[in-house]
Amino acid sequence: xxxxxxxxxxxxxxxxxxLAAPAAKLDQTGFTRVLNxxxxxxxxxxxxIKEARGGEITAITVGxxxxxxxxxxxxxxxxxxxxxxxxxxxxxxADDAAIADVLCAALKKDNxxxxxxxxxxxxxxxxxxxxxxxxxxGLPHVSTxxxxxxxxxxxxxxxxxxxxxxxxxxxxPAVLTCQKGLNEPRxxxxxxxxxxxxxxxxxVTCADLGVTPPAALVEIRQYSPPPARxxxxxxxxxxxxxxxxxxxxxxxxxxxxI
Amino acid sequence: MSGYRGVDFYHFDRCLSDEERSIRDTVxxxxxxxxxxxxxGHFRDGTFPLDLIPQLGEMGLLGPSVKGPGCMGLSGVIYGxxxxxxxxxxxxLRSFASVQxxxxxxxxxxxxxxxxxxxWLPELAAGRKIGCFGLxxxxxxxxxxxxxxxxxxxxxxxxxxxxxxxxxxxxxxxVAVVWARTPEGVSGFLVERGMPGFSTxxxxxxxxxxxxxxxxxxxxxxxxxxxxxxxxxRGLKAPLSCLNQARYGxxxxxxxxxxxxxxxxxxxxxxxKQFDKPIGSFQLVQQKLVTMxxxxxxxxxxxxxxxxxxxxxxxxxxxxxxxxxxxxxxxxDCARMARDILGAAGITDEFCPGRHMANLESVYxxxxxxxxxxxxxxxxxxxxxxxx
Numbered sequence: 001x002x003x004x005x006x007x008x009x010x011x012x013x014x015x016x017x018x019l020a021a022p023a024a025k026l027d028q029t030g031f032t033r034v035l036n037x038x039x040x041x042x043x044x045x046x047x048x049i050k051e052a053r054g055g056e057i058t059a060i061t062v063g064x065x066x067x068x069x070x071x072x073x074x075x076x077x078x079x080x081x082x083x084x085x086x087x088x089x090x091x092x093x094a095d096d097a098a099i100a101d102v103l104c105a106a107l108k109k110d111n112x113x114x115x116x117x118x119x120x121x122x123x124x125x126x127x128x129x130x131x132x133x134x135x136x137x138g139l140p141h142v143s144t145x146x147x148x149x150x151x152x153x154x155x156x157x158x159x160x161x162x163x164x165x166x167x168x169x170x171x172x173p174a175v176l177t178c179q180k181g182l183n184e185p186r187x188x189x190x191x192x193x194x195x196x197x198x199x200x201x202x203x204v205t206c207a208d209l210g211v212t213p214p215a216a217l218v219e220i221r222q223y224s225p226p227p228a229r230x231x232x233x234x235x236x237x238x239x240x241x242x243x244x245x246x247x248x249x250x251x252x253x254x255x256x257x258i
Numbered sequence: 259m260s261g262y263r264g265v266d267f268y269h270f271d272r273c274l275s276d277e278e279r280s281i282r283d284t285v286x287x288x289x290x291x292x293x294x295x296x297x298x299g300h301f302r303d304g305t306f307p308l309d310l311i312p313q314l315g316e317m318g319l320l321g322p323s324v325k326g327p328g329c330m331g332l333s334g335v336i337y338g339x340x341x342x343x344x345x346x347x348x349x350x351l352r353s354f355a356s357v358q359x360x361x362x363x364x365x366x367x368x369x370x371x372x373x374x375x376x377x378w379l380p381e382l383a384a385g386r387k388i389g390c391f392g393l394x395x396x397x398x399x400x401x402x403x404x405x406x407x408x409x410x411x412x413x414x415x416x417x418x419x420x421x422x423x424x425x426x427x428x429x430x431x432x433v434a435v436v437w438a439r440t441p442e443g444v445s446g447f448l449v450e451r452g453m454p455g456f457s458t459x460x461x462x463x464x465x466x467x468x469x470x471x472x473x474x475x476x477x478x479x480x481x482x483x484x485x486x487x488x489x490x491x492r493g494l495k496a497p498l499s500c501l502n503q504a505r506y507g508x509x510x511x512x513x514x515x516x517x518x519x520x521x522x523x524x525x526x527x528x529x530x531k532q533f534d535k536p537i538g539s540f541q542l543v544q545q546k547l548v549t550m551x552x553x554x555x556x557x558x559x560x561x562x563x564x565x566x567x568x569x570x571x572x573x574x575x576x577x578x579x580x581x582x583x584x585x586x587x588x589x590x591d592c593a594r595m596a597r598d599i600l601g602a603a604g605i606t607d608e609f610c611p612g613r614h615m616a617n618l619e620s621v622y623x624x625x626x627x628x629x630x631x632x633x634x635x636x637x638x639x640x641x642x643x644x645x646x
Contacts, residue, residue, distance in 0.1 A: 014261035032263065073280035187288055190318030191330055193280050 001055035001150075003046045004112040006103055006130070007039040007075060009067045010123040022224035033066070035074035038118025040185040041178040045148060046116055047079035048183065053150070055113075059083045060106050062091060062099050065203060076196035077188035088205040088213075095218040100132035105211035106204070107137065112173060114155075119144050119177045127177075134175035141175040142168045146182050262290065262346070265517045267555045270562055274335070281336055285343035288317060293347045298607050300469040304462075306350060306430065307469070314355065315385025319344070321359035326367040328380025334568035338510035338561055345511030346518045349617035350470030352511040357426045358382060360504035362389030362435050365446060368499075369490035374448060378433060390431035392422035392449075392475045393497045399424075400630050401645075402437070403494050407477065409438040409447060416440075416487065418447060418455075418480040424624070428458045428473030435488070436475065437497045446488035446496055455480040466620040502578050505625045509564060509581035512589035512621060513557045515614040519589075520550045522610055523596035526603070537599070546595045553592065557585045576638035583631035590618040 012032040019026065035043075046057045059075035061067055064087060071083045086102050094102075107115060115134075120127030134141030146165070147158035150172075159166050160179060188196070206213055235250060237243030251258045264286070271279060292310055300307055314320055318330055319340055325331035337359070345352035363382050366374055381387040398404040407420025418438055428434075434449045434456075449456055459474040488496070524547055527538030537543050560581045567577065593615035597604035604611055622628050630645075637643040 014263070069276050069280065072276060073283065077280065077284075187284055187291075187317060188280075189316060190281055190284075190322055190332065190336075193284065194277055194330070194332070196280075197277060 001049060001053055001113045002111060003049060003055060003057045003114045003116065004107055004110070005039070005042045005046045005057060005059050005075070005080065005116045006107075006133070007043065007059055007061050007071070007118070008036045008121045008123075009033045009061065009063050009070045010036045010121050013037070013122060019223055019225045022222050024220075024222055026223055033070060035070050036118050036121045036123075038120060038122070038178060038180070040074065040118075041180065041182045042116035042118050042176075043075055043078060043080060044183045044185040045178055046114075047186075049114070049148075049150065050079060056081045058110070058112075060086070060103060062086045062094070062102060068201065071201065072196045072199075073188060073193065076199045076201070077193045078186055079192075080199075082200040083202070085201065085203045086206070086209065087203050088207075090206050090213055093216055093219075094213055095216040096126055096128040096132060097217055098213040098215075100129050100136055102206055102209060102211050102213055103129065103133050104136045105206075105209035107133065109209070114172060115139070115175045117175070117177045119179050130175055130177040137175070139173055139175050140170045141177070142170055143177040144179045145176050146179050148176065148182065262286070262518065262521055264346075264514075265520060265551060265554050265558070267551055268558065270558050273562055274339075278333075278336055278339060282339040282343060284317070285319065285340050286346070288313070288319075289343055289347040289351075293351060297348050297469060297613075300350075301348070301607060301613055302468075304464070304468045306354065306471050308430070311354075311385040311388070313385075315383065318383075319355055320383050320385055321363035321379075324359060324363045324367045324379070324383070326363075326375045326379045328383045329363065329367065330383075333565070334506065334573075335562070335565035337507060338565045341507040341511035342514035342517075342561070344514070346514035348469050348613065349511070349515060349621055350467050352507070352514070353426050353467060353470050356504045356507045356511070357391055358385075358389055360507055361391035361500050362433070364503050365391075365435055365488060365491065365496070365500045366448070369446060369488040369496060370448075371485070371489060373485065374488070378448070382433075387432040388427055388430045390425050390427040390434045390475070391497075391500065392425055392428075392434050392436040393501075394422060394424050396421070396423045400627060402497065403444075405437065405439055405444070407436070407438040409440045409445060409482070411441070412481065415484050416447065416482040418449065418477040418482055420477050422475040424461070425458075425473055425475055426467075427471050428475055429460050430471050431458070434475055435500075436477070443493045444491075444497065446491040447482055448486045448488065449475075449477070449480060449482065450486075453480050453482070466616045466618075468616075498575075501625055502573065502575050505578045505582045506564065506568060506573065508621060508625055509578065509585050510561045512585045512618065513554060513561055515618060516550070516554050516557065516585075516589035516592040519593045519596035519611045519614050520547070520554055523547065523550070523599040526600050526609075530601075543599060546599055550592045550595055553588045557581075557588050560584060576635050579626065579631040579634040579638075582626065583628055583635065586618060586622050587628060590615065590622055593618055 012034045015031050057080040059080040117130030142157040144159045145157040149156045153172050157168050235247045237246050322330050322332045323337035341352050344355055366378050393402050409416045409418045432451050436447050436449045455478040457476045461472045527543050528536050530537050564581050593611045596611035600609055633644045
């Protein structure tokens with residue numbers, strides 16, 4: 001089985017963002033970069049499938065050359081077989097649609113049975129790229145999966161929905177986006193970290209893939225710090241009934257929410 | 259995740275390879291995910307997290323720089339980085355790995371027969387067997403040459419009598435590397451649990467290294483086959499060469515403990531307010547933080563150079579002594595300063611500095627006391643030994 005896992009390098013969730021005033025760009029100096037945590041579920045699931053059925057896993061990312069270390073440590077060292085970095089100055093400021101286009105171009109270079117993504121990247125929280133890729137490739141997709149069973153040429157995926165879960169059957173090839181709970185990602189062992197350096201890692205441009213990224217449909221104009229948190233007001237009264245009456249009045253007349 | 263990032267004020271990360279950084283970060287994640295959630299309980303209860311031993315083996319953290327069957331033979335710098343991250347968790351965790359790797363696997367790999375290597379190294383590397391190292395005795399610490407444990411020829415084997423004290427992993431060990439006086443000088447023996455006459459006792463009531471097993475080894479007419487002897491190890495130089503390996507790991511390890519203390523104190527100082535300001539804005543607190551980050555940075559430089567020298571084949575005892583001596587004292591000072599910055603909160607096990615401080619009191623003494631390392635360096639530079 002041939003599996004592609006599309007991953008992204010993101011700032012560590014503990015990163016402190018220095019943004020005193022609104023700005024068009026974030027100062028990213030000193031950011032520690034890690035594999036997007038949701039992508040780790042996708043990588044782990046791919047490795048488990050390979051361990052159970054055999055196959056080959058390709059990790060694909062769009063990003064600067066500095067993603068090498070993350071790909072080696074968190075993809076190749078845990079069981080992916082090769083990695084492709086799509087690195088091109090044309091992709092500076094690319095939006096989700098453009099990223100999906102170039103990923104599609106890379107994915108079309110091979111015949112993958114399964115294409116896995118994390119449900120979203122924790123930096124922009126957009127969660128669109130996986131599904132855009134599926135649509136552009138004309139493949140079925142199941143998003144937000146928490147359990148996966150593979151059959152012969154088919155799959156059954158469990159996905160989270162409001163207040164319950166949905167069980168979806170779908171033919172292969174397919175695109176899946178992986179949610180927390182799908183598995184527990186492993187840590188790489190030292191021998192595998194050492195061996196990861198020997199696995200093939202290809203750096204390609206848009207021209208190599210024969211794709212011209214479309215102009216961005218989305219423009220980021222400004223980053224601004226979240227508003228300072230308001231103060232908390234304690235509603236009191238002589239007894240519970242009086243406090244409840246006062247709360248209802250405040251919600252109705254002042255907050256105007258009921 | 260704790261959000262711990264370590265200290266890299268001088269960009270030493272730039273001097274590390276991709277593999278070195280990746281291994282360091284992976285061990286850091288292992289400590290965050292698997293070790294730290296349980297450390298308070300283990301420290302309170304005086305227990306070692308036995309359930310983590312298989313994972314330590316699977317990840318390759320036991321004897322990573324040892325060469326031999328089932329071993330990886332990675333660089334000294336990688337071994338040092340691993341020790342640093344393990345000791346950021348707790349000195350007890352690093353001690354476990356130091357003993358297994360440097361004091362049990364290393365002597366077997368260097369002084370053992372092929373049969374001993376094939377029997378023990380793959381099992382020890384995988385964490386399926388645990389080892390301990392018996393050199394120190396109740397009456398012979400800094401002067402191990404005075405040891406009283408003896409092995410006498412007995413037919414085609416040996417008869418071992420005596421006892422060893424302050425032995426890390428004593429009660430967990432399947433095999434003990436035991437040093438004994440013989441008619442041919444000091445020799446090393448592999449003593450297996452279950453051999454008649456071999457028993458171990460737990461040392462209770464420790465203030466320090468509580469999440470580590472410490473005990474006594476007792477040998478009462480233990481009959482050993484000649485195949486239990488490490489044939490390559492002759493004289494006191496052999497056990498001392500093991501200690502030199504372990505001290506190297508300590509020199510790195512304690513810098514991890516120091517960084518944990520500094521990191522904790524720094525965050526606390528940025529958040530804790532007195533007189534309507536974060537205490538980190540006060541000059542006296544800043545002076546302490548600056549002292550800590552400066553000393554940690556200097557120690558990191560020592561470690562990296564010590565490691566690169568080791569990987570070039572230069573691992574002289576005085577070089578290791580200088581780093582062990584400096585870095586342990588530095589880490590202990592950092593733990594105390596961090597405890598001070600944390601105020602009353604610093605005396606509880608809610609925060610790490612008190613635990614590191616208590617642990618580091620042991621580390622200051624074991625594997626060559628601070629004073630003995632002073633005299634080793636003193637002898638090196640003057641050519642005059644203070645104790646011989």
